[in-house]
Amino acid sequence: MKMPDGFGAITPYLFVDKASEYVDFLKAAFNAEELSRTMRGERVTNACLSINEARLFISDVTDDYPAMTTSIYLYVEDADTSIAQAVSAGGQCEMQATDEPWGDRTGGIRDQWGNIWWISQHLGLG
Template identity: 45%
Template sequence: MHVPPGFAVVTPYIFAAEADAYVKFLAAAFGAVEIGRSTAPDGRIANCQLRFDTAAIMVSEASEAFPVSRAALYLYVADADGAVAQAIAAGAEQIMHVDDMPYGDHQGGVRDPSGNIWWVSQRKSPEPYF
């Protein structure tokens, strides 16, 4: 089995209204880097691959056949306070203030303009969760 570098056996795939604007939001909010894109004949995004450090997601323009999807994603960052502030500045809505969690993460939460929830987490403990 071949899995492309940076992708996992399970890779999040989000259908978004105004996918091009959503891709720009992901770059501004979380530093996502576009690594590939294919477009439909009308110019809309058919598939866009974005890298978040060591992980990747895919985004496509929503349609009647593939309506807007909602997901919750857990994003590890080096600085949760700064990353949440950056996401809010890019247009996300804060849904949970950044705080220390009992499982060893410093974490906050935002909802992106497409309605997805991002748990932005800075691991503070080298210990496993369980």
């Protein structure tokens, strides 16, 4: 199977209101790197971002593709620091980081667009 470099078989694709603002939030909250952006007038038709070597697509909503929320599990180097950074960028804390029985330290934030980010640090226990 052929895929573009840096992509896995599954890549989240989020449709959000004010996609440009959402890209800015992801940069501030998770140090996302914007790899590309395609515009149609003022509308983002496709932005590709990289967060910790994972790819994510973002697009402005349209009549055919309305806003929809999702939940994303994101591995980071330090869960507590990343949660604090995401809250500082405008996210709302859903759950403080705790050590989970499956070997991750996990907490969560909800972004202003309604998406939940489960921010996890693998502790190497499993």
